[in-house]
Amino acid sequence: MAPLHSERLIGLLGAHAVRSGEALSSVDAGFDPANLDAGLAVLPRTTQEVADVLGYCSAHGLSVVPQGGRTGLSGAARSAHGQLIMMMQGMAQIVAIDAVSHTAIVEAGCTLQTLEEAVRQHGLTCGIDLGARGTATIGGMIATNAGGQEAFRFGPMRQRIVGLEIVLPDGRVLGDLTQVIKANGGYDIKQLFIGSEGTLGIVTRACLRLSPYEAPGTTALVSLVDLNSGIRLFRRLEALSHGRLLRAELMSGNHVSLSARDHGADALAEFGEQGDCAIFEFTDQAVLEAELGLAFEEGLISDALLCKNEKERDAVWKIREDWAVDRAFPHGLWFDLSVPLAGMGTYIDALHARLHAHDPAVQLFYIGHLGDGNLHITVNKPAPMTAHYKAISALVYEELTALGGFFSAEHGIGLEKREALAEQSDPVKLALMRDIKRLIDPSGIMNPGKVLQP
Ligand SMILES: Cc1cc2nc3c(=O)[nH]c(=O)nc-3n(C[C@H](O)[C@H](O)[C@H](O)COP(=O)(O)OP(=O)(O)OC[C@H]3O[C@@H](n4cnc5c(N)ncnc54)[C@H](O)[C@@H]3O)c2cc1C
Known part of the structure; x- marks a missing residue:
């Protein structure tokens, strides 16, 4: 089947835009070694090409895994044999920077660093920054609703997005590339795609809000x-x-x-x-x-x-x-939490005590974005920890909701946190999420199995 898809996709986009075999295995798989397991990838260069490919996939039941910089940390870009990877790096143009309106229109495959360097020429900033800035793409950051170091000042990605262009799973193009922050037009459909981790459609272009740049004194x-x-x-x-x-x-x-x-x-x-x-x-x-x-x-x-x-x-x-820390403890357990600042000290002290009572040999490490209460926790031991995930995660999540916190902050759900999402979410919200997924992606081709458990 794969050679057939490959030939047809070459027919749609040309041989330069389809990769498999050695041409694909030489590509950097990114944070998750299984990202390229599908073995077949397309690199569209225009919104129309994305639409053509999704139209084809929808007609042939071929599931699609969108990929930006492959820096995501929760397995949302992982692919499997029989799927098609859609790599967005061929759509990396900065379409326009409007230094008067403080907006930039950019294609999804543009990296954060490239856009930031361009807007700085105008004394402006994207107002969002993260360690993977050189590789993470605007489309990937929208799909994960990335947060980062400046979220306490400017909010996460959702608050930086003014407009979006999205290709739906059936190949239709949803054009909502507004350039103004006040645009009330009924349901704000684009919000569904921010943080959807590629499960509803492909972001092709975005209009971002910019802010005056201030040098770090x-x-x-x-x-x-x-x-x-x-x-x-x-x-x-x-x-x-x-x-x-x-x-x-x-x-x-x-x-x-x-x-x-x-x-x-x-x-x-x-x-x-x-x-x-x-x-x-x-x-x-x-x-x-x-x-x-x-x-x-x-x-x-x-x-x-x-x-x-x-x-x-x-x-x-x-x-x-x-x-x-992760190099020293390659088998540690990771968590990405939000805790209200008023309860953060109490939460960390209580977590230390719970972990110590469970197993005095485990060590708790954390880094975080202090300003917005986002904690990246790792629970480590000089031994594989995977078998202890259920017990340790119960200790990490204990009292979090009561404190007003949330089990998932900025890295998304992907594959890693699907179980936690199912356990921690309001059942009405989960049911609506499934309804929305069925409505927008009835044939289930968009990044299946991510966010929602099948
Ligand atoms: C060193 C390092 C530091 C990091 N620091 C932070 C941090 O401070 N804050 C933070 O929030 N994250 C952080 N991350 C996580 C990661 O950088 C973000 O999740 C980033 O948003 C992913 O972007 P990407 O282009 O690499 O997306 P990918 O990893 O390629 O994909 C992530 C998800 O987005 C989907 N996707 C990608 N492109 C599109 C598209 N065009 N349309 C639809 N879906 C798409 C994929 O299917 C997948 O579900 C860090 C990662 C690393 C490695």
């Missing part, structure tokens, strides 16, 4: 006396009128020590030995310095480093963005 690494002190300091920095807080990231002390030592940055590792740490970026160096001095006197922080140059700044961010 100063970056500081601080050791917090405890998590609640860090949250108090965050709120205080956020409220200052002389200068602006641009980033606020949290790291558990053991994450800082392990990651810094991995990079040979022993002096930075000592920050982690004192406890949880935060990175703050603020526009005005003098104001940040004065505030950290006050925080020290008041007993909110025990140490602080103000980066003197780019090299020091890079070293601090490397501790946050590198994956040293």
Whole structure:
């Protein structure tokens, strides 16, 4: 069957746009080694080509896995034999940047970094940033409703999207590429596609909202006396009128020590030995310095480093963005949670206690976007942990809903969290999700098995 599809797809798009065999195995599979398992991929260059392919797939019951940069962390881009991968890197044009209206129209395969560099020429920013910026695409970020380091200021991807163009599974093109933020036209259908992880259609173009760019004046690494002190300091920095807080990231002390030592940055590792740490970026160096001095006197922080140059700044961010902990514990269990800031200290203390009571040998690491309460937790042990997933996840999710938190923050559901979605969601919401999936994708060809369990 596959050679037949391959020949027909070559007929539709040309041989240059269809890959299989060696031509495909030389492609970087990205975060999940199984992403390319389908063995057959198309690289459309226009919305019409996407529509032609989906029309073909729909008519022949061929299921499609959309892929952007393949940096997704929950298995949503994984493919299997008998499926077709739709790679979006052939649609990577920046169509227009409107520096007066503060919008950009861009094709889905454009990477975040490419778009950010282009809009910076106009003194603007996309208002969203994440570690995978060089590879993650705008389409993939829309499909996962990505969040990242600036979400406490600008919201996640959903809040950056003004308009979308989408190809539906039957090949129809849904044109909603509005360029204004106020556009009330009944049901806002495009919202369904943001965060749908490729299960409803293919995003081909998007209109993004831009904001004035502010250079990071100063970056500081601080050791917090405890998590609640860090949250108090965050709120205080956020409220200052002389200068602006641009980033606020949290790291558990053991994450800082392990990651810094991995990079040979022993002096930075000592920050982690004192406890949880935060990175703050603020526009005005003098104001940040004065505030950290006050925080020290008041007993909110025990140490602080103000980066003197780019090299020091890079070293601090490397501790946050590198994956040293996951290299050290390749079999750990990952969670991506949202916790209201008011309950975050209590939640972490209680989780430590629950995990210790369950198994004193497990270690809890976390990093997070402090400003919006997003915690990336890993529960590690120098041994495979997969068999313990059910027991550990029950401990991680315990009391989360009661605190007002959510089991899934910014990485999406994909394959990894389908069970948790089924367990944690309101049954009415789940039933509506299934109805919507059936309505938009009646033949079930769009990224089947992702988000919703079959
Ligand atoms: C180092 C690193 C740091 C990260 N940091 C963050 C972070 O801070 N915040 C955060 O939110 N995420 C983060 N991520 C996760 C990841 O970068 C995001 O999920 C990103 O949005 C995925 O984009 P992508 O282009 O790689 O999509 P892919 O991984 O290729 O695909 C992800 C999902 O989107 C679908 N998809 C892709 N393109 C389209 C399209 N055009 N139309 C419809 N569906 C499509 C796929 O089918 C899949 O379901 C990080 C990942 C890494 C590796």
